[in-house]
Amino acid sequence: xxxxxxxxxxxxxxxxLKNISLTLEEGCINLVIGRSGSGKTVLLKSLxxxxxxxxxxxxxxxxxxxxxxxxxxxxxxxxxGMVFQGSALFDSMSIFENVLFxxxxxxxxxxxxxxxxxxFCLNRVxxxxxxxxxxxxxxxxxxxxxxIARAIALNPKYLFCDEPxxxxxxxxxxxxxxxxxxxxxxxxxxxxxxxxxMNSVFEIGEKIIFINNGEKWWEGxxxxxWNSENAELEDFIFASEFSKKIKEKLT
Amino acid sequence: MDFFQHLGxxxxxxxxxxxxxxxxxxxxxxxxxxxxxxxLSSIGIVSIVAAxxxxxxxxxxxxxxxxxxxxxxxxxxxxxxxxxxxxxxxxMCLILSGKVGSNIASEIGSMKVTQQIDALETMGVNxxxxxxxxxxxxxxxxxxxxxxxxxxxxxxxxxxxxxxTGAINSSEFISGLHYGFKSYYIFYTLTKxxxxxxxxxSVSSYxxxxxxxxxxxxxxxxTKAVVNSSLIILIFNLLLTKLML
Numbered sequence: 001x002x003x004x005x006x007x008x009x010x011x012x013x014x015x016x017l018k019n020i021s022l023t024l025e026e027g028c029i030n031l032v033i034g035r036s037g038s039g040k041t042v043l044l045k046s047l048x049x050x051x052x053x054x055x056x057x058x059x060x061x062x063x064x065x066x067x068x069x070x071x072x073x074x075x076x077x078x079x080x081g082m083v084f085q086g087s088a089l090f091d092s093m094s095i096f097e098n099v100l101f102x103x104x105x106x107x108x109x110x111x112x113x114x115x116x117x118x119x120f121c122l123n124r125v126x127x128x129x130x131x132x133x134x135x136x137x138x139x140x141x142x143x144x145x146x147x148i149a150r151a152i153a154l155n156p157k158y159l160f161c162d163e164p165x166x167x168x169x170x171x172x173x174x175x176x177x178x179x180x181x182x183x184x185x186x187x188x189x190x191x192x193x194x195x196x197x198m199n200s201v202f203e204i205g206e207k208i209i210f211i212n213n214g215e216k217w218w219e220g221x222x223x224x225x226w227n228s229e230n231a232e233l234e235d236f237i238f239a240s241e242f243s244k245k246i247k248e249k250l251t
Numbered sequence: 252m253d254f255f256q257h258l259g260x261x262x263x264x265x266x267x268x269x270x271x272x273x274x275x276x277x278x279x280x281x282x283x284x285x286x287x288x289x290x291l292s293s294i295g296i297v298s299i300v301a302a303x304x305x306x307x308x309x310x311x312x313x314x315x316x317x318x319x320x321x322x323x324x325x326x327x328x329x330x331x332x333x334x335x336x337x338x339x340x341x342x343m344c345l346i347l348s349g350k351v352g353s354n355i356a357s358e359i360g361s362m363k364v365t366q367q368i369d370a371l372e373t374m375g376v377n378x379x380x381x382x383x384x385x386x387x388x389x390x391x392x393x394x395x396x397x398x399x400x401x402x403x404x405x406x407x408x409x410x411x412x413x414x415x416t417g418a419i420n421s422s423e424f425i426s427g428l429h430y431g432f433k434s435y436y437i438f439y440t441l442t443k444x445x446x447x448x449x450x451x452x453s454v455s456s457y458x459x460x461x462x463x464x465x466x467x468x469x470x471x472x473x474t475k476a477v478v479n480s481s482l483i484i485l486i487f488n489l490l491l492t493k494l495m496l
Contacts, residue, residue, distance in 0.1 A: 077375035
């Protein structure tokens, strides 16, 4: 379980995260939603240590990540898989080498086992026969799937995804969402997804955390959204006329 | 103030770069790749520059020695010393700071912009060590060979410059090459080359690693890498010359 207690983060004068506390449920898909610039990505990057927080605690199974030294952080990071917004695949490596990379660095397994595992991960995300292609030679949706394969290569306990379906067409976005959902359940991973895609919220979301202006405004189950009286949340979720009509029909 | 901030950040980056690597074998393969990418791909430009500079130096030297009391072999002597002492280290490294330095800075800057460095960090890989260390080791290893290549081609270019054009005869030029030769000069110039190689790779890596987001940031990083590494080379050239000669 991941527990975030009162974390704050500023960049020069600007405070981006303001005393945020939340708990990520184990084996579930936890969604952080909010407008662009609300602090979602900074929160996620703080959780994996790409940003050092100004105050507060980040507890991975009661181990305080914020107080760890580099060596201890490295050990925790081996339990984390991360899918970046732009996939962040290594462009000098082929697809197969990208998935092979964390295994080569950290698995400590024999070369045959490593190759089998990389092939398994690529098959799991339904990428076959494209091992020798480079990231620039495949579509955005495929890049996301390769990024997921790389993220799960070391059997992570935690999976963090920063807007995994941004820039994808609706159908591919659903495929990526479902893939993350299946992997989360299959391997009992604690998953955190940053998104502002309402399809993701209602399709795969379990626990939802709404962030606005660097503060946590709402936290609950996705079914609670329909009955929420939080004006900001409602304004965000049901922003379009279309979604307002759907809400009217369903409630 | 800005200077000291850069110096501190540079020192911190170098400390991370030379931290114990996660997996030596992977780093070894990366060093080999970098030697090929940085070193072997530079042989062509180094040879062309050396040949033309060598020819120009010898022609200019011959042109300035119209006094009949001066022996012609001084053309070979002057060409040799100019190429060995200064051109094969300082001038070659100034040219390579443009080619290699901008390449390193833009490559690392692009990795930063596309979050590949963040991806390495979240995996638990020391990104500075993984990306920068092989580049520094590769340049330190291969630049002295490029310098030796420069010396050889440069002197050969000088020979062609004056002997083929008939400015002086072959034996005079060759006797000038042998005259008063000190092997310490080779040691001196190779030492300078190693120091300059470190400056080019580390300073360019520093600017690439700290590139601001966006393509403009990568371009700026590349420009700063070339300008600043060239300036530092000039300063260290003076210091090393004062210390070693």
